[in-house]
Amino acid sequence: MDIKKLLEDMDTGSIRTWRAAKLTLPNGTVVENVDIADDEDQTRFNTFLAATGASASPTVVIAKSQLLSACIDDFLTERKSGLLSDKNLADYNYVLRRILLDLCGDQPIDDLGIQDANRVVKALQAWPSNATKNPALKNLNAERTMQEAAMRKLPLIGPRTCEKYLDRLRSFFTWAKDAGHWTKSNPFAKRRTMTKEKRGEQQKRPFEDDDLTRIFDPALRTHHSDDPHKFWGPLIALFSGARVNEIAQLYIENIQQIGAVWVIKFTDDHDDQRLKNAASKRVVPLHRKLIELGFLEYVEDVKRFGFPRLFPNLPYSRINGYGDAIGDWFNGRYLRSAAAGSKVPRAGIDDPKKTFHSFRYVVINRLYCITNKKTLIAEITGHERGSDVLTNIYITPSEAKEREATMNLLDYPFLSFANYVPGQYSGFFKRLKRK
Structure with missing residues (x-):
């Protein structure tokens, strides 16, 4: 990668931030974990390059994005500071760790693809109700939980609960993009398990x-x-x-x-x-x-x-x-x-x-x-x-x-x-x- 071109792109605003796991300068100097997040970082890095006498482009190895588990940890930690109630935090923790992370594995978050989103949506549609309270489902991973629920013919979560979990997933990936961990479009942005009309029908009813x-x-x-x-x-x-x-x-x-x-x-x-x-x-x-x-x-x-x-x-x-x-x-x-x-x-x-x-x-x-x-x-x-x-x-x-x-x-x-x-x-x- 042409580091000078990269810096020029930052000057024009077409690139705002970048991260390099390992950077080797032409004189053999190796720099690790370079993280350019703002104009001050860029100025300091330019000064550093000039001080090393680098007259040609160094070799850059772009880092993999943050692991999914680390992103979830950061997200929940940030939300614990009064942004969410304990109940909402528990909902996020459940769907992000128990379902998303378990099904997709702890891979770099930016490596997740549409097939992962499809897998999660299908899981939500087959997820048993009150899974945390059922002794038969204790300590089972996500796949085994669904298999056991199907075998036992357990009742599944309702459409409203499914939609709630999808909302939690949308919010998480919106945060991940704002934080610079996710570079693609939100994989759950348009995922629904009910039409708007059906969602309205799912409202609770008054007693007659x-x-x-x-x-x-x-x-x-x-x-x-x-x-x-x-x-x-x-x-x-x-x-x-x-x-x-x-x-x-x-x-x-x-x-x-x-x-x-x-x-x-x-x-x-x-x-x-x-x-x-x-x-x-x-x-x-x-x-x-x-x-x-x-x-x-x-x-x-x-x-x-x-x-x-x-x-x-x-x-x-x-x-x-x-x-x-x-x-x-x-x-x-x-x-x-x-x-x-x-x-x-x-x-x-x-x-x-x-x-x-x-x-x-x-x-x-x-x-x-x-x-x-x-x-x-x-x-x-x-x-x-x-x-x-x-x-x-x-x-x-x-x-x-x-x-x-x-x-x-x-x-x-x-x-x-x-x-x-x-x-x-x-x-x-x-x-x-x-x-």
Whole structure:
């Protein structure tokens, strides 16, 4: 390679950066790991060449691009500095290391080709659901994981999960190109497993009135309300539209009064609390029905036993927070078919597009039909709204009153609920204290 031509190209801007593993000058001088990244580097290198008396072009051996594993390490390290939540980091780590790296091998990243991208896409379409939780798949490489899943006829990840992993791969290769490790077009830029219409169809669905009647059947609720989060979790979701982890991670201090209005403050003030986005930090008035059912009495019971969190028994996961326990319990007891021989009653709702998150859709849809106030509904439910977050946390008593009036428009006259009895979970709390 003509080093002088290379420097001229850098002068014109047609080449911005370059790296040489080994460079041999005409006088025999050997220079290794040359890395020209900016104008200052180029000037210093020109000075160096002049000092060596090089009057002819040295021999350059261009280095291979960085190994895929090293790029993944750099990417994840950079993203750990507050750019991504633990859950998103875990998603990236999973698809980049468990699938991409395992299938393609640890080769220089720039050597990856379209056949590698095809292999990864096919793997995603054959990847088993909950692979990390299945003992039969533990310690298996990617190929064996898919083979074992096919042999056992295990359920596969859904189209939305597949699309999410493809988004993670696109983001990684965009970063790799910006960082100078990848020189080609993004191999996953146009890869999709669903059409735009299909992606829209995959959205979760709200519960219908008949679904809610089944879920809040008094007999079923009595059977499934042995823990406080089982009693209050679905009720808070039904009358607030909050996300499952937002409910599960609440502290007693998040239940406050603004003027005469009792509210829930959804915040991330504690290290074990996190929110989906900035708009999720908000104040939601307690629906009058929750107060009628004895929610404030329950809060006093928790205080009396000295627990700081509203649901002190829920286990914490660095990846998913506290929400897994509520979501897994609810989906298993209300929305999934019973195992053969099971005598535990179920609600009989088996639509896979209905989950605990469907409560959120119920609240949003009903409030919109009643009020048509999109901005106010966004402030209550924590959707992006393009306004200053502080105005939604530090609200005035009059603003709290307006939100309360909107919340109380929610009504489910076809449902009946059991009241909380003060001290109802005293035995539960005592056992928890002993643990």
